Amino acid sequence: MTDQIRNRITAIIAEQAMLEPDQISDDSTPQDLGIDSLGLVESIFALEEEFDISIPFNANEPDKSDFDISTMGTIIAAVERLVAQKAA
Amino acid sequence: MSLKNSERPDGLRRVAITGAGTINALGHDVPTTLAAFREGRCGIGPLEFRDVDRLSIQIGAQVHPWRAEDYFNRQQILLYDKFTQFALLAAKQAVAQSGLDFQGALGLRSGVVLGTAGGGLNTWDENYRTVYEEGKNRVHPFVVPKLMNNAAASHVSMEFGLRGPAFTVATACASSNHAMGLAFQMVRSGAAQVMLTGGSEAMLCFGGVKAWEGLRVMSKDACRPFSANRNGMVQGEGAGVFVFEDFDNARARGADILAEVVGFAMSSDAQDIVMPSAQGAERAITAALQDGGLNPEDVGYINAHGTGTAANDKTECAAVAHAFGHHADRLMISSTKAMHGHIIGGTGAVELLACIMALRDGVIAPTIGYQEPDPECALDVVPNEARQARVDAVLSNAFAFGGLNAVIALRRA
Numbered sequence: 001m002t003d004q005i006r007n008r009i010t011a012i013i014a015e016q017a018m019l020e021p022d023q024i025s026d027d028s029t030p031q032d033l034g035i036d037s038l039g040l041v042e043s044i045f046a047l048e049e050e051f052d053i054s055i056p057f058n059a060n061e062p063d064k065s066d067f068d069i070s071t072m073g074t075i076i077a078a079v080e081r082l083v084a085q086k087a088a
Numbered sequence: 089m090s091l092k093n094s095e096r097p098d099g100l101r102r103v104a105i106t107g108a109g110t111i112n113a114l115g116h117d118v119p120t121t122l123a124a125f126r127e128g129r130c131g132i133g134p135l136e137f138r139d140v141d142r143l144s145i146q147i148g149a150q151v152h153p154w155r156a157e158d159y160f161n162r163q164q165i166l167l168y169d170k171f172t173q174f175a176l177l178a179a180k181q182a183v184a185q186s187g188l189d190f191q192g193a194l195g196l197r198s199g200v201v202l203g204t205a206g207g208g209l210n211t212w213d214e215n216y217r218t219v220y221e222e223g224k225n226r227v228h229p230f231v232v233p234k235l236m237n238n239a240a241a242s243h244v245s246m247e248f249g250l251r252g253p254a255f256t257v258a259t260a261c262a263s264s265n266h267a268m269g270l271a272f273q274m275v276r277s278g279a280a281q282v283m284l285t286g287g288s289e290a291m292l293c294f295g296g297v298k299a300w301e302g303l304r305v306m307s308k309d310a311c312r313p314f315s316a317n318r319n320g321m322v323q324g325e326g327a328g329v330f331v332f333e334d335f336d337n338a339r340a341r342g343a344d345i346l347a348e349v350v351g352f353a354m355s356s357d358a359q360d361i362v363m364p365s366a367q368g369a370e371r372a373i374t375a376a377l378q379d380g381g382l383n384p385e386d387v388g389y390i391n392a393h394g395t396g397t398a399a400n401d402k403t404e405c406a407a408v409a410h411a412f413g414h415h416a417d418r419l420m421i422s423s424t425k426a427m428h429g430h431i432i433g434g435t436g437a438v439e440l441l442a443c444i445m446a447l448r449d450g451v452i453a454p455t456i457g458y459q460e461p462d463p464e465c466a467l468d469v470v471p472n473e474a475r476q477a478r479v480d481a482v483l484s485n486a487f488a489f490g491g492l493n494a495v496i497a498l499r500r501a
């Protein structure tokens with residue numbers, strides 16, 4: 001299930017960044033992928049829609065949000081946590 | 089200051105403000121609003137309207153109490169969206185203060201230009217709900233004349249018989265500054281003798297706030313402009329309307345002149361649909377000073393755009409610092425949005441009241457909610473408490489989504 005979540009997230013981010021999924025690694029930051037502030041907000045919306053979750057993210061204080069968007073790895077971990085919470 | 093139009097080498101007229109009106113979360117008139125500015129009172133609280141429980145943002149600066157029946161009859165309420173109601177109330181106050189009567193020839197030489205971003209958004213919201221959610225196939229026949237963005241300007245022109253230029257300006261959060269700037273230019277050029285101007289917004293409804301939530305720039309708890317721990321904007325609603333009038337005529341008829349409008353400039357960032365540019369803002373500030381014949385040192389106070397978002401406040405401070413050089417450390421700059429909320433297309437009009445208060449009463453409205461200094465906003469933001477100070481000239485900044493900037497300069501009359 002986790003691999004499947006990872007692949008779905010990667011596909012969403014890849015589409016936003018106009019890259020192939022295999023060009024994205026856990027270390028990639030949104031900046032590395034060329035995702036600007038609007039692109040980030042759009043990606044978060046797409047993730048919410050895909051997994052039917054609510055992502056706590058405020059563009060004014062990205063560092064303080066419970067949702068860590070610093071790299072692909074942290075984004076995947078955070079989405080997995082929200083999906084697990086929803087299932088629980 | 090006693091220069092007459094006929095003595096101006098450029099042939100332009102001077103422009104006086106001879107009336108002001110408002111309704112916003114701080115009060116239903118100008119004296120109540122100015123008292124709130126002096127006290128540093130906050131008009132932000134829990135939002136109250138249908139389906140608010142489905143919003144993630146549940147605070148705003150709503151006009152309370154609001155009963156349209158207190159001001160308008162049944163037929164008027166059927167025709168006036170809330171943004172029109174707000175504009176009409178503010179306009180009536182402004183015209184009453186000016187003492188002008190537009191019957192006869194003056195009406196032909198007078199007009200109205202108002203700003204709004206959303207227009208009749210409550211009307212859109214209610215009627216979409218009727219047809220989509222409730223599945224009805226019929227809506228009230230006045231939906232279109234009620235929701236159109238020019239409805240407020242048209243009703244103001246009808247109310248007072250203003251038969252000259254009348255239109256609406258929509259530049260998002262800069263709408264009313266653009267509107268007032270154009271009104272200023274029309275009186276200055278002689279195209280109109282009197283212009284009613286300002287702006288109005290009533291976006292606090294389920295659909296209005298839901299749309300804003302998507303951008304993730306709204307705060308869930310408070311508006312704290314320039315504070316290091318700021319976390320977003322808080323929306324308000326209301327209107328501000330002013331009477332802009334040929335200065336010499338105003339003086340000749342013995343009107344009480346609240347302030348003189350001396351300069352206006354606008355610029356476009358031509359860069360990004362939401363992220364502001366310090367260079368674009370700075371160009372508008374500098375050009376407004378030039379248009380008003382002001383030196384940077386003449387300006388004692390700036391009413392900031394100061395939305396309380398991470399991006400706006402640091403960009404605005406950089407623009408002011410650059411435009412004013414050393415004088416940036418001596419002038420005062422405050423954002424009143426922490427009190428009345430961000431009134432979007434009406435915000436510059438309500439904020440112009442703080443500019444008039446600074447010039448006329450020598451009281452600088454504070455930036456309330458200020459908690460932690462931000463090195464990227466290292467200006468005198470008049471934190472938390474109003475201040476007594478004599479100032480001769482002021483600016484009011486507005487920097488909108490879409491990269492559209494509009495800055496107005498006023499001088500003490």
